[in-house]
Structure formats: C-alpha cells, structure tokens
Amino acid sequence: MKDRFDKSTLKSATYCTFCPKMCRFACPAAEFSGDEAFVPSVKVGALWEYSRERGDFGVARYSFTGCFFCLECREYCYHEIDVPSLMAIGRSIVHAYQPYEKTIEIRKNIETSGNMFGDQLAWNDLSFSRVIEKEVVIFPGCHVLKYEKEMLEKAFAVLERSNVNFAGLPEEAVPACCGYPLHALGDIEGFKEHAAKVVQSLKTVATLVTLCPHCAYTFKNIYSSVGVKVPFEVLTHVEYLSQAIRFVPERILHDPFIYHDPCYLGRHMGLYSEARQLVWKAVDDVAEFLHSRGDADCCGAGGMVPYINESLADAVTEARLKDVDERYEIIAPCPHCRLRFRDKGRVALDIFDIFERAIR
Amino acid sequence: MIPESLKRELKSLLGDRASDHPAHLKAYSRDMWPFLLIKIQEGMNIPPPDFVVWPRTVEEVSVVLQKAADAGVPITPYGGGSGVCGGAVPEKGGIVVDLKLMRNIRMLDRESLLVEVECGYNGERFERYLQHRGLTLGHFPSSIYCSTVGGWVATRSAGQLSTLYGKIEDMVEAIEVVLPSGEVFSTRKKPRSASGPDFNQLFVGSEGVLGIITSTTLRLHNQPETRVFRGIKFKDVYAGIESIREIMQRGIKPSAVRLYDELDTLLVASDLGGEKGEKKEGFLKTLMMRAQRLALSYPSITRGLLNIVPGECLLILAFDGTSREVEWALGESLEICKEHEGVDQGEKPGIAWWKDRYKVSYNMSPVFYGGSFVDTIEVAGPWSVIPKLYDEIRKAVTRQAVILAHFSHAYPDGCSIYFTFAATGGSGEEKLKKYTDIWQAAMEACLSAGGSISHHHGVGRLKAPFVERELGGAYGILREIKKTLDPRGIMNPGVMGL
Numbered sequence: 001m002k003d004r005f006d007k008s009t010l011k012s013a014t015y016c017t018f019c020p021k022m023c024r025f026a027c028p029a030a031e032f033s034g035d036e037a038f039v040p041s042v043k044v045g046a047l048w049e050y051s052r053e054r055g056d057f058g059v060a061r062y063s064f065t066g067c068f069f070c071l072e073c074r075e076y077c078y079h080e081i082d083v084p085s086l087m088a089i090g091r092s093i094v095h096a097y098q099p100y101e102k103t104i105e106i107r108k109n110i111e112t113s114g115n116m117f118g119d120q121l122a123w124n125d126l127s128f129s130r131v132i133e134k135e136v137v138i139f140p141g142c143h144v145l146k147y148e149k150e151m152l153e154k155a156f157a158v159l160e161r162s163n164v165n166f167a168g169l170p171e172e173a174v175p176a177c178c179g180y181p182l183h184a185l186g187d188i189e190g191f192k193e194h195a196a197k198v199v200q201s202l203k204t205v206a207t208l209v210t211l212c213p214h215c216a217y218t219f220k221n222i223y224s225s226v227g228v229k230v231p232f233e234v235l236t237h238v239e240y241l242s243q244a245i246r247f248v249p250e251r252i253l254h255d256p257f258i259y260h261d262p263c264y265l266g267r268h269m270g271l272y273s274e275a276r277q278l279v280w281k282a283v284d285d286v287a288e289f290l291h292s293r294g295d296a297d298c299c300g301a302g303g304m305v306p307y308i309n310e311s312l313a314d315a316v317t318e319a320r321l322k323d324v325d326e327r328y329e330i331i332a333p334c335p336h337c338r339l340r341f342r343d344k345g346r347v348a349l350d351i352f353d354i355f356e357r358a359i360r
Numbered sequence: 361m362i363p364e365s366l367k368r369e370l371k372s373l374l375g376d377r378a379s380d381h382p383a384h385l386k387a388y389s390r391d392m393w394p395f396l397l398i399k400i401q402e403g404m405n406i407p408p409p410d411f412v413v414w415p416r417t418v419e420e421v422s423v424v425l426q427k428a429a430d431a432g433v434p435i436t437p438y439g440g441g442s443g444v445c446g447g448a449v450p451e452k453g454g455i456v457v458d459l460k461l462m463r464n465i466r467m468l469d470r471e472s473l474l475v476e477v478e479c480g481y482n483g484e485r486f487e488r489y490l491q492h493r494g495l496t497l498g499h500f501p502s503s504i505y506c507s508t509v510g511g512w513v514a515t516r517s518a519g520q521l522s523t524l525y526g527k528i529e530d531m532v533e534a535i536e537v538v539l540p541s542g543e544v545f546s547t548r549k550k551p552r553s554a555s556g557p558d559f560n561q562l563f564v565g566s567e568g569v570l571g572i573i574t575s576t577t578l579r580l581h582n583q584p585e586t587r588v589f590r591g592i593k594f595k596d597v598y599a600g601i602e603s604i605r606e607i608m609q610r611g612i613k614p615s616a617v618r619l620y621d622e623l624d625t626l627l628v629a630s631d632l633g634g635e636k637g638e639k640k641e642g643f644l645k646t647l648m649m650r651a652q653r654l655a656l657s658y659p660s661i662t663r664g665l666l667n668i669v670p671g672e673c674l675l676i677l678a679f680d681g682t683s684r685e686v687e688w689a690l691g692e693s694l695e696i697c698k699e700h701e702g703v704d705q706g707e708k709p710g711i712a713w714w715k716d717r718y719k720v721s722y723n724m725s726p727v728f729y730g731g732s733f734v735d736t737i738e739v740a741g742p743w744s745v746i747p748k749l750y751d752e753i754r755k756a757v758t759r760q761a762v763i764l765a766h767f768s769h770a771y772p773d774g775c776s777i778y779f780t781f782a783a784t785g786g787s788g789e790e791k792l793k794k795y796t797d798i799w800q801a802a803m804e805a806c807l808s809a810g811g812s813i814s815h816h817h818g819v820g821r822l823k824a825p826f827v828e829r830e831l832g833g834a835y836g837i838l839r840e841i842k843k844t845l846d847p848r849g850i851m852n853p854g855v856m857g858l
C-alpha cells in the first residue's frame with residue numbers, strides 16, 4: 001500500500017491530516033452534510049493511515065464517497081494541496097479491494113457502449129448537416145447526448161449562424177464518453193484503456209471542442225497523468241465561442257438570469273471571466289451567487305458523487321439553490337450542473353441556449 | 361455504552377442523521393487538541409463515541425437529551441471540533457451531538473442591529489452572510505473557517521478585532537439552550553437588564569457541560585467606513601507593552617493590537633515586511649524546517665542561539681471607524697509609541713497581516729510532518745502582572761520547548777498573552793509526557809504569577825486539573841449548578857473537571 005505514496009503525496013496527505021480543518025467551510029461535502037467524516041483533513045487522514053499501513057477500509061470506503069473533486073478547498077489552502085488527486089488515490093484503493101457498486105456497472109457500460117449509461121448515444125441523427133472544416137470537431141460528451149439533444153441542436157444552429165468552423169465527431173470515433181466517470185471512481189486501469197481507445201479514434205482531429213468542462217479537463221490533464229498522450233488541441237466551448245460572439249446581438253435578453261461557475265470550468269481551468277463575457281454580451285443583467293467564482297459551491301455533481309452517495313449530492317445541490325429565487329434561470333456551462341439543477345425543478349441553461357434565444 | 365434499543369429509537373427518529381458507522385465513530389473521536397494529534401501521529405488508540413446524531417431542530421435536540429438522560433448515556437456537543445483543549449472529545453463514549461445541521465438565520469433586526477442565528481452556522485459563512493448585507497459581527501477568530509457560532513459561545517471565544525468589538529460574550533444578547541432534562545430554556549432579548557443575574561453568561565463558556573446551546577441572538581455592527589493599519593517596532597517587548605497600556609488607558613480603541621515578542625517577530629512577523637525580515641526568515645526557516653527536530657530537541661540551546669540575533673518587537677495596530685475617528689486614534693497612538701522609542705513602519709506590515717491573518721493556523725501541519733508537535737497557551741492578566749506572567753511562563757517552558765509569544769486582545773486593565781510552543785520527543789509516550797509536563801509547568805507558572813489560565817480557548821479536558829484554582833470559591837457554586845441542571849452527569853463528563 002505504501003507504494004501509492006510518493007514523497008510529495010505523503011507530504012500532502014500528512015499536511016492535511018494535521019491541519020486544523022482550515023478549508024472545511026469551503027468544502028461543500030463537509031459544510032452541507034455537517035458530517036465530520038467528509039472534512040478534507042479527516043478524509044485525507046483516512047488515506048494517510050494507509051501510508052502507515054494502518055488504513056481502515058470501512059472508514060476509507062465511506063469517507064472517500066464525500067468528495068466532489070471541486071477544488072474549493074484549495075482556494076483556502078496555503079499549502080496548495082490538491083485534495084481531488086489524493087481522493088483519486090483513495091478511490092483507487094477502494095476500487096482495488098471492494099469497488100463501489102456503480103463502478104462495475106459503469107465500467108461494463110463503457111466497455112460495451114462507450115458511455116456510462118449503456119445507451120446507444122448518437123449525435124449524427126441531428127438535423128445539423130453543414131461541415132465546414134473537418135479538423136475542428138465538437139465533442140458533446142455523454143451527458144449532453146443523453147439529456148440535452150435539444151441543446152445540442154441549438155449549439156449547431158448557433159455555430160452555423162456564426163460561421164465558425166466545426167464538425168461533428170468522425171464516424172469512427174468512440175462515441176460520447178471521455179472516461180471521467182471511471183477515473184473519478186478509482187478504476188484507473190479501466191480509464192486508461194478507454195482513454196487510449198478514445199485518442200486512437202480521434203486521431204484525425206486537430207482541435208476538439210467539448211461541451212462539457214469535465215471532458216475538457218479530462219483530456220487536458222487526466223489523460224497525461226495516466227500516460228495517454230492527447231495529440232489534438234482541446235478547447236472548452238466557452239473558449240471556442242469567443243469567436244462567435246460578434247454575431248450575437250447585444251443585451252437583448254432581459255429575463256432574470258443568475259450565473260453558476262462550474263467547478264471544472266472555473267477552479268480547475270480558470271475560466272471565470274470568459275464565460276461571463278459571453279453571457280453579458282446577450283443578456284442585459286446577470287445576477288451572481290453569494291459564493292461565486294473561486295468560492296462557487298459545487299452543484300452536487302462532481303466526482304461522481306450522485307452515483308456513490310446520493311443523499312450527499314442532494315444535500316449539496318439543495319444548499320446551492322437554497323438562497324436562489326425561483327424566478328432566476330440559471331446559466332451553467334456544464335451539463336452535469338444543469339442536470340442537478342433541473343432535478344430540483346429549476347430552469348438551467350447553457351450559453352448555447354442563451355445565444356440561440358438571442359439570435360432567434 | 362449505549363443500549364441497542366436507544367440506538368434503534370434514535371435511528372427511527374432521525375433516519376440517516378443517526379449513525380454508528382465506523383467512519384463516524386472515528387471522525388468524532390477527536391477535536392484539535394494537540395495531545396490527540398500526537399496520538400494520531402504515533403498510531404495510538406483514541407476511544408471513539410458509540411453513536412453520532414445530527415439534529416436539525418431544537419425539538420430533536422430535546423428528544424435526544426431526554427432519551428440520553430433516561431438511559432444515563434454521556435452526551436458530547438460537537439460544533440466544528442476546532443477546540444484545542446479536548447472539550448468536544450467523547451472520552452467516555454456515548455452520543456456525540458453534531459450541531460452543524462442547525463444553521464438557519466432565524467431573525468435579522470437591522471434596526472436594532474441584532475441577528476438570531478442557530479448554533480451550527482459556520483463562522484466564515486456567517487460573517488459573509490452579514491457582510492453581504494453591509495453588516496459585521498466583528499468576530500474574527502483564527503479558526504473562523506473551521507468553527508461554529510455555537511462553539512464560539514460555548515468557549516468564550518475571541519476574534520482578532522476583539523479590542524474594539526469585544527469577545528463573543530460581549531456580543532450575546534440572548535441565548536436558547538436545551539437543558540440536560542430536554543427542557544428548552546431561553547433568555548429574552550434586551551440590551552441590558554437589572555433583573556437579577558445574567559443567565560446568558562451562565563451558558564456562555566459552559567463548554568457543553570450544562571446543556572446544548574441551540575441558538576443565540578448576537579449584537580451586530582455596520583461595516584466600518586474605513587480600516588487603517590500601522591506597524592511600529594520597539595527595541596524590546598516591555599516598551600511595546602507600556603505603549604499598549606497607555607493607548608488603552610487614554611481611551612483609544614484600536615480594533616486590533618498585536619505585539620510580537622522578539623522570536624515571534626522573527627518567525628511570524630518577518631513575513632510582514634520589516635526591513636531585516638527576509639534575512640532572518642531565511643535563518644529561521646533553515647532552523648525550524650530543515651533542522652526542526654534537532655532545534656526542538658535542545659530548546660534551551662536554540663533559544664540561546666536565537667537570542668544572539670539582535671531582537672526587535674513588532675506592534676501591529678488597526679483602527680476601524682470614520683476617517684476622522686481613525687485619523688485621531690492613529691495620531692494619538694503613534695505619539696504614545698514614539699514616547700517609548702517606537703519606530704513607525706508605515707501601513708505595510710499591518711496590511712500584510714490582515715491579508716494573511718489566518719495563515720498562522722496552517723503552520724501546525726509542517727511541524728507535525730517534521731515529527732514534532734506544537735500548541736498554544738493563551739493566558740490573561742492585569743497590566744501589573746503582564747511582564748511577570750510573560751517572563752515566568754517562558755522560563756517554565758523553555759527547558760522543554762521553543763516558545764514564542766504575542767500580546768493581543770487589549771483592555772484598559774490588562775491584556776492576553778498568546779504563547780506558541782513547539783517540541784519533539786522520541787516515542788509516542790515520551791512526547792505525550794513532555795506535552796503534559798510543559799502544560800503543567802506553564803499553568804503552575806501562570807497561576808503563581810497571578811494570571812488567568814485561559815483568555816479564549818477555554819478549559820476542556822486539558823486545563824481541567826487547574827480550573828478549581830482558577831475559579832476559587834466559584835468552582836463549588838459551578839459544581840452545584842451542574843448537579844442541579846444535570847443530576848445524572850450526562851453532559852460532557854470530565855470537561856472542566858465536572
């Protein structure tokens with residue numbers, strides 16, 4: 001077990017274990033469950049015990065469900081500790097001994113159908129037809145394909161109107177999933193295999209534009225961490241859409257909107273202003289959450305928590321929405337966030353939804 | 361031990377907000393008492409509770425306490441678990457009552473500047489809620505990120521701006537408590553009252569031994585128009601102490617007063633922009649980080665070495681108010697400091713301190729990573745005993761640990777001294793013995809010098825052996841009150857020696 005702890009991992013884990021829980025207020029898992037087992041210092045402490053060959057699997061298996069990989073803790077950590085990376089190690093220990101029930105199912109689905117749902121998720125039945133430039137390819141991600149086909153149509157409509165270059169996935173592409181669910185659940189081997197397949201199937205692509213920040217982050221950072229080289233440029237739709245902005249009429253939408261920073265777009269990739277600039281172009285006024293930008297609380301979707309600790313995910317989603325007036329439509333450029341918010345009866349929109357409404 | 365039937369009852373009452381999962385029993389076996397951190401470091405056993413509950417309402421707290429009292433099962437109230445004296449440690453097993461799901465704002469009265477807040481509200485989130493509305497509690501403990509409002513009230517906590525805004529006890533206007541019988545007791549909101557003793561103050565600082573504080577009404581402030589800072593350097597700590605005393609006694613009310621002694625100036629305050637800071641910090645980093653264990657193994661030699669470096673003491677002052685008010689207060693204070701040969705360092709050290717005001721709390725980790733341990737001792741005394749208190753405690757501890765101090769939380773009649781000590785040892789047992797010996801020596805020195813054993817961390821289990829001497833005759837009365845309110849002794853047994 002000790003071999004999972006290189007020098008810097010051991011140092012980080014020790015620092016958290018003996019930290020006076022300084023980032024606890026920032027951690028949505030700890031804060032909104034009230035559960036001490038989910039306090040970053042305590043759950044990393046459960047991991048640290050393994051470095052001393054004293055790990056308690058029952059304690060660890062439960063504690064490691066309580067991380068959204070949202071990185072909010074790091075905003076308040078003078079040691080700049082990356083708790084999600086430590087929790088990924090923790091979950092890989094869980095996976096090695098007694099995987100979370102959902103992991104087995106998700107792994108099987110990904111192996112058989114290329115996505116975690118086990119559905120045949122296709123994108124090419126959509127009405128979009130025009131391919132201007134093959135090299136720039138839109139990667140919708142499994143959540144958009146499963147739940148937001150309509151939004152995808154709007155996305156293509158906006159891109160067509162904007163005259164920017166794009167295409168759908170090549171025929172031979174492994175569809176839908178970047179593999180994030182496997183990595184987040186600790187199935188590193190399964191993830192590696194899938195990642196290699198995805199890269200192989202996208203080898204003709206020059207630039208991949210993702211509609212999901214989880215996918216973008218996974219391609220940009222996690223693939224290389226398991227030794228899979230990504231031979232194409234990866235952009236989030238927020239970055240790519242900056243090219244489309246001049247076609248969007250200025251400030252013509254007056255509905256009450258509020259902007260939610262998705263964790264992977266914001267804290268993980270630092271895209272705070274870029275998304276706001278896009279939204280502010282079409283919209284007259286956008287409200288901010290009390291906790292926004294680096295302080296934005298997770299929506300409850302990150303780290304696959306809804307699949308391994310549903311009640312925790314619910315508590316976090318409800319807390320995020322607690323002080324948000326129902327009249328607001330929530331703009332969240334991440335399909336995972338939108339799904340959580342819609343599950344709680346809210347209207348949640350992507351930037352494409354906004355642009356489409358603006359140019360309609 | 362807790363009867364299985366009681367566990368079942370609590371599970372049927374609270375659902376998944378009642379648990380005996382091993383992860384919960386482990387997580388709730390400790391707070392931030394360094395004695396227990398040494399045990400964790402050394403893989404030693406810490407007894408867990410038998411059960412954990414997370415009530416959401418006063419009614420739920422009441423039922424839990426009633427049932428526990430009927431069964432004679434110990435109760436440990438748990439806020440953020442940031443206490444450093446073992447107050448939230450369920451040493452005798454039983455039920456831990458985690459209060460963090462009680463987190464509603466029940467009332468905000470802007471006209472009277474009052475807020476009624478439930479006890480489990482996290483400190484930082486609470487202050488942000490207020491600041492968003494142009495208000496502030498003015499309470500900024502270094503543990504604000506990890507502690508709760510209920511914990512503050514239960515331990516008589518102090519924030520970094522307490523010199524102006526007061527300690528938490530000055531902010532409590534009313535309180536709601538569930539007594540060990542399950543009865544709900546509350547006081548009425550009133551600015552002051554001459555109708556008998558103040559029952560708010562019976563429960564403020566009661567550390568969970570008399571009941572569970574479920575909500576409190578706190579006095580607020582509008583956010584200050586401006587806040588200004590100043591750093592002043594003195595040739596020694598005594599000149600700094602005299603300056604603070606004169607400032608306070610002239611009726612000036614800075615919001616923050618922090619005077620670092622020579623070693624603390626070197627270690628902590630050198631980050632804050634003093635001229636020679638960088639050079640000294642380099643020296644100290646080498647000493648404390650790379651050669652940490654060696655330096656801490658021979659604390660007297662280390663201190664001797666550090667004494668060779670010419671010392672200076674940094675005082676940080678902050679002032680809140682209107683521009684005219686702060687201009688006057690700053691001018692007067694600088695005059696006083698000048699009379700004591702204080703050298704004005706400008707605003708930079710103060711601004712840097714405020715920006716990173718909680719940074720020092722992160723320093724525990726590297727010390728434990730290095731195999732050593734660290735703790736803090738916060739005492740208080742009238743001005744007439746402050747220099748002696750400072751000298752005696754340092755003398756008592758220096759043989760075993762490296763010790764540094766700053767003076768803060770000032771009043772016209774005295775102030776608090778906040779010591780930090782770091783030490784090391786061979787085996788776990790050896791470290792625990794050294795830790796206990798250091799505290800024993802420090803508390804003896806404090807009591808004989810005429811100081812109070814705690815200014816704001818409370819008593820907990822750590823200082824229980826000394827509380828009777830601290831309270832004198834009042835301790836007997838406290839014991840009687842405890843017997844009356846908690847005849848079966850279920851509330852936090854052992855804390856405060858009760």
Ligand SMILES: Cc1cc2nc3c(=O)[nH]c(=O)nc-3n(C[C@H](O)[C@H](O)[C@H](O)COP(=O)(O)OP(=O)(O)OC[C@H]3O[C@@H](n4cnc5c(N)ncnc54)[C@H](O)[C@@H]3O)c2cc1C
Pocket residue numbers: 020391392436437438439440441442443444446447448459479500501502503506507508509510511512513514515516517518519520566567568569571572573574721816817818820852855
């Ligand atoms: C790094 C660090 C910095 C600190 N800085 C400061 C500082 O600047 N100022 C300061 O005053 N303290 C400081 N402390 C000490 C500690 O944070 C305070 O004592 C704080 O008030 C404890 O709050 P908590 O919610 O964590 O309480 P806990 O630790 O959970 O509990 C403390 C005690 O109060 C009892 N208790 C908690 N909630 C309730 C309740 N609702 N009803 C009845 N009893 C209850 C517990 O049983 C226990 O005895 C610091 C601690 C650390 C680790």
Ligand code: SF4
Pocket residue numbers: 015016017019020021022023024040041073074076077078079080081082083725
């Ligand atoms: S991430 Fe940083 S602040 Fe959080 S527990 Fe670890 S060391 Fe402490």
Ligand code: SF4
Pocket residue numbers: 026027028029030039040066067068069070071072073074083084
């Ligand atoms: S990544 Fe998010 S959920 Fe995980 S410990 Fe940090 S703040 Fe908590």
